[in-house]
Amino acid sequence: MTDIEAIKIRKSVRKYEKRELSPEIIKEIIHFIQNPCKGPFGNETRFIFIEKPVAKAKEKVRLGTYGFISNALYFIGGCVEKFEFSEVDYGYCLEKIVIRLTSMGLGTCWIGGTFNRKDYAKLLDLKPNETIPAITPVGYKAEDKTLREKLGLTFTDGSKRYNFDTLFFEESLNKPLIFDPDDPYHKALECVRLAPSAVNKQPWRVIKVGSKYHFYLKREKITGAPKSTDLQKIDMGIALSNFKMALNELNIRGKWHIHNPNICDLEYIISWIDEIHFMQ
Numbered sequence: 001m002t003d004i005e006a007i008k009i010r011k012s013v014r015k016y017e018k019r020e021l022s023p024e025i026i027k028e029i030i031h032f033i034q035n036p037c038k039g040p041f042g043n044e045t046r047f048i049f050i051e052k053p054v055a056k057a058k059e060k061v062r063l064g065t066y067g068f069i070s071n072a073l074y075f076i077g078g079c080v081e082k083f084e085f086s087e088v089d090y091g092y093c094l095e096k097i098v099i100r101l102t103s104m105g106l107g108t109c110w111i112g113g114t115f116n117r118k119d120y121a122k123l124l125d126l127k128p129n130e131t132i133p134a135i136t137p138v139g140y141k142a143e144d145k146t147l148r149e150k151l152g153l154t155f156t157d158g159s160k161r162y163n164f165d166t167l168f169f170e171e172s173l174n175k176p177l178i179f180d181p182d183d184p185y186h187k188a189l190e191c192v193r194l195a196p197s198a199v200n201k202q203p204w205r206v207i208k209v210g211s212k213y214h215f216y217l218k219r220e221k222i223t224g225a226p227k228s229t230d231l232q233k234i235d236m237g238i239a240l241s242n243f244k245m246a247l248n249e250l251n252i253r254g255k256w257h258i259h260n261p262n263i264c265d266l267e268y269i270i271s272w273i274d275e276i277h278f279m280q
């Protein structure tokens with residue numbers, strides 16, 4: 001399965017089979033998460049693979065998810081050094097892992113709020129200058145739903161996304177970008193559109209100017225969001241990751257560039273410059 005295919009089929013999995021992963025699969029996951037990954041802002045992340053029964057017995061951690069996730073035997077925890085854009089870099093790197101796990105046939109669910117950071121701090125041996133923006137369970141998807149899902153007590157309906165022309169623009173926010181299936185950049189933006197986001201707020205907006213793509217956050221309040229992390233910056237990191245994985249697959253090259261073009265009032269994060277443009 002290609003990354004673009006995996007991006008298209010990934011969905012949050014909140015109920016898992018109580019089935020163990022094979023030693024080969026565990027080895028493959030550990031190998032992949034140990035690959036050094038830096039986000040577009042240059043900060044390196046670090047991830048660990050957690051076998052819940054082992055961690056419970058050895059480290060006395062509970063790894064609870066307040067009833068949002070059922071039966072998960074495995075989790076991926078991680079951290080990044082604290083700085084203004086830590087969450088963007090972390091979201092970027094964990095999304096690469098999530099997409100890899102999806103292509104291995106495994107379920108995941110971004111968890112930014114409903115988990116106990118102290119347990120993960122202990123397992124990660126967290127340093128004072130590090131932060132844990134989010135985690136994910138890993139495993140085989142169960143056929144039925146969690147009790148919360150059955151009762152409609154999840155935060156949101158994750159199946160919906162805004163239209164392409166609501167999220168992406170040309171020159172300014174006044175001119176929506178019309179989807180062209182033959183334009184590789186539109187294919188990459190479609191992967192941004194399908195990205196998961198906290199409470200499915202889809203806060204990413206992109207304005208194309210010439211061969212530059214400027215990424216902005218259109219913030220919305222998230223009730224009950226943790227104070228220790230910026231969930232919408234994680235969302236942005238996930239979106240940038242999907243955009244870059246799609247461009248890699250489509251053989252499109254370019255580079256990240258941080259320079260606010262001041263073309264709208266939204267919160268500027270970063271720009272992408274197509275190779276043809278920056279080579280001139």
Ligand SMILES: Cc1cc2nc3c(=O)[nH]c(=O)nc-3n(C[C@H](O)[C@H](O)[C@H](O)COP(=O)(O)O)c2cc1C
Pocket residue numbers: 010011012068109110111112113114115134154155156157158159195196197198199200231234235238
């Ligand atoms: C940064 C982030 C944090 C999230 N935190 C939680 C959470 O704490 N609990 C939960 O059940 N889902 C959480 N989600 C999952 C979203 O609700 C889900 O991705 C969104 O509704 C879209 O649905 P989908 O993933 O099935 O496409 C989070 C997603 C992201 C990206």
